[in-house]
Amino acid sequence: MKLDRDRMPEHVAIIMDGNGRWAKGRGVPRLMGHRAGMEAMKKIVDHSDKLGIRHLTVYAFSTENWKRSVEEVSGIFKLLVTFVNRDLRELIENNVKVRILGDYSTIPEDSKKALEKTLRDTENNTGLQFNIALNYGGRDEITRSVRKLARLAADGEISPEEITEDMVSDYLWTGSANADSPDPELIIRTSGEIRLSNFLLWQAAYSEIVISDVLWPDFDEKEYERCIAEYQSRDRRFGGR
Numbered sequence: 100m101k102l103d104r105d106r107m108p109e110h111v112a113i114i115m116d117g118n119g120r121w122a123k124g125r126g127v128p129r130l131m132g133h134r135a136g137m138e139a140m141k142k143i144v145d146h147s148d149k150l151g152i153r154h155l156t157v158y159a160f161s162t163e164n165w166k167r168s169v170e171e172v173s174g175i176f177k178l179l180v181t182f183v184n185r186d187l188r189e190l191i192e193n194n195v196k197v198r199i200l201g202d203y204s205t206i207p208e209d210s211k212k213a214l215e216k217t218l219r220d221t222e223n224n225t226g227l228q229f230n231i232a233l234n235y236g237g238r239d240e241i242t243r244s245v246r247k248l249a250r251l252a253a254d255g256e257i258s259p260e261e262i263t264e265d266m267v268s269d270y271l272w273t274g275s276a277n278a279d280s281p282d283p284e285l286i287i288r289t290s291g292e293i294r295l296s297n298f299l300l301w302q303a304a305y306s307e308i309v310i311s312d313v314l315w316p317d318f319d320e321k322e323y324e325r326c327i328a329e330y331q332s333r334d335r336r337f338g339g340r
């Protein structure tokens with residue numbers, strides 16, 4: 100695949116979709132799809148680093164995914180912990196810095212502990228920043244930012260007229276007050292679905308969206324590069340002519 104190394108996106112965000120359909124197609128339990136999805140995620144983290152991408156965000160669990168069965172939800176969190184525990188050493192060696200986008204205070208206690216250890220142990224790394232959107236919702240995130248600014252205004256720290264777009268951005272999970280990632284130039288969604296499902300609503304204002312028909316567990320380095328090549332072929336105008 101011919102990729103222009105000088106025009107790599109700085110931030111790629113991925114809606115990892117299709118684990119359930121992958122499992123269904125094989126006649127196995129949904130959780131096996133999520134397990135295979137974790138392996139795909141691992142591959143894409145490694146490959147992002149190799150391609151020189153600076154920030155990778157993956158949508159792992161949405162604020163709406165709590166609607167699923169208790170077994171599926173707890174299974175997803177267990178798998179995530181397995182992933183971070185198993186691969187923590189390698190993440191550290193590869194200089195990857197892990198951040199969480201979303202309020203993960205409500206996830207099961209053991210999962211929370213494992214994640215917090217990963218955050219601590221990779222905190223000072225300077226390579227790829229790997230953001231895991233967990234219990235993440237775009238509307239929830241904007242609401243939290245607005246609440247924060249309203250609090251500052253109510254306390255007399257700022258006046259409502261002073262509020263700028265940058266200030267709204269700062270208090271998002273990706274903002275300078277939190278993970279400090281730029282808006283993604285590229286958003287990839289797998290499994291052929293063409294919607295954002297409450298992902299990075301504010302940050303997606305001018306993102307290029309690439310849809311891959313591949314189900315997430317089958318997503319590999321080659322398909323990833325195809326998506327980036329498609330991004331590089333786009334004419335980005337930002338409202339100009």
Ligand code: IPE
Nearest residue numbers: 115116117118119120121159
């Ligand atoms: C994406 O796969 C993973 C999560 C949402 C946690 P799905 O579980 O949504 O897979 P499909 O859409 O049912 O195939």
Ligand code: IPE
Nearest residue numbers: 114115116158159160161296
């Ligand atoms: C989006 O996928 C959420 C994640 C990938 C974590 P969903 O499968 O939950 O989205 P919908 O329900 O198809 O919109």
Ligand code: MG
Nearest residue numbers: 116117118119
């Ligand atoms: Mg889905």
